[in-house]
Amino acid sequence: MKYNFTAEQIADPQMGPATQAVRSCVHCGFCTATCPTYVLLGDERDSPRGRIVLMKDMLEKGGAPTDEQVYHIDRCLSCLNCKTACPSSVNYQRLVDQARAHIQEHYKRPLGERLLRWTIAKVMTRPALVRIGLLLTRIGAPVVKIIPGKLGAMARIGLSARPQGPEPTNFPKPTQTLKRIAIMPGCVQGALSPQIDAAVGRVLARRGIELVALEGAGCCGALPHHMGREHDSQVFAKRAITAYEQGRYDGVLITATGCSSQLKDYAQQFAGDPVWEPRARKFAAAAYDFAELCTPLTVTPPQPLRVAYHPACSLQNSLKLNGVGEAMLEAAGFIVTPFNESHLCCGSAGTYSILQPDLSSQLRARKLGNIAAAEADVLVSGNIGCLQHLAGGEGLTQPILHLAELLDWAEGGPRPANLELPAQPH
């Protein structure tokens, strides 16, 4: 695509990859059919190709973006499904990340929107504040249910939370330790579903992996990064990197696929920084997703349930771990039931379910409709954002679990509290 970036922009370690993405796009449009927002809206400006033009114009010109540019770039999920169809290997992620950071720096949003984004960045990234928020939403549930708009979407996250037990700080020791992996606590997951990390600890211990809580680390920074708040995101990244450097581990794990893809991208966040880029690169090289550590284990589960497996976009399009979850479930004796459009985003997408509640709800309804048609006994995913978002949908017809919770039960661990077993085994 023709462009007018300056030599300085092209040489910039942060902006350069974005200009390269624009340059590689041949405007063929193969990506449009893969884009969830284009599928829903049919507007070229809500397609990858249309957004690339909007972002190019905005970044070339510099300064304050137009309302139209912000409106359509905001509606992008950052699901990266467009990358899967692109014959020119356009690195859309580099472009959209730069565009979001540019908007954050140069565009003045209405006061309410600024306050909401500030709250997401400052409150939702801190587990203690998330727990207070959860308590308040439960106390005020009748009111929370009818709060309209984005504030309501944020408050209702608390209503579909299903915390069981305390957040684990100690994890079981394997009979023979093959690897010692530091586990990051993350932000919302510990408050919403502490049982996930507990299950992960048991599952990995059976595979000779000992988990050790990474003291000093917190949120991975993905939530502020989704909103272009790069400074906030980098603060969390620096905390995690510093904490990891204090100990001796064989790697670092976070048990949500969206967060894993953030950890693995830390080097780009610090591109051009002589101190932090090499440290971030080393950290990113040591980062694992649960699906990479959890080798399939052949067992016979208490009941061979039919499982619908929802692969998060971060798992499919960033981590490139397609098919890994399904293989683990099949080895554990479950029947994986495919469903239509499993490649399309469910609408969770980091902060998207809060900031774009209408589009997000439409994508969720579509996803749950496809899952319902598969008539599975249980729905499984590996990302807290997707789990929480889908759990809040009206069309959910079965229990929903993290992959580790179901594997743990199959391998002799406790039955997840919300797992109702069908009367008739398959």
Ligand code: SF4
């Ligand atoms: S990242 Fe997802 S929503 Fe955004 S343009 Fe690509 S496919 Fe569409």
Ligand code: SF4
């Ligand atoms: S498929 Fe790739 S090259 Fe074609 S329009 Fe989309 S981003 Fe550009």
